[in-house]
Amino acid sequence: MQQQTNQTYIQSATPDTTPDAQEVSSAPNDFTVTMPKLWNQKNLAAYLGKSTYWCERARWAGEGPKFVKIGRCIRYKPEDVLEWLEEQTRRSTTDNGGAA
Structure with missing residues (x-):
């Protein structure tokens, strides 16, 4: 099965x-x-190879992927995580992603 x-x-x-x-x-x-x-913070951290603390900090700073808040629970849609990852793509270390 x-x-x-x-x-x-x-x-x-x-x-x-x-x-x-x-x-x-x-x-x-x-x-x-x-x-x-929906992924929780531990799922996101494991997928990205980051700590759960990094996920919290990125969320608080508005730097991480979009999230859904259900009561006190934070959840992530996998498609939002993939979209955020695409936005992080750079050609060089000096490339700031198109920001002026």
């Missing part, structure tokens, strides 16, 4: 188990939604 690590599937409730059965009666019973996996 192949285990999926990047995505979680949520199956919708069937019409007979919801209070508003008329609203969902047109939805198929096998309707699924693909939810992105």
Whole structure:
């Protein structure tokens, strides 16, 4: 059996188990939604080869990847991390990334 690590599937409730059965009666019973996996700070640090302290400092300074705050929890979307990594690409050590 192949285990999926990047995505979680949520199956919708069937019409007979919801209070508003008329609203969902047109939805198929096998309707699924693909939810992105969110990384915590430890996942991000491991992926980048950095410390969790670096992740905190970069977040506080506005220098790291975009993040999602859910209550007191900080989470990162992998696609935001990849986008941030692309923005970090430089041609030389004197290249400041296009800033004047």
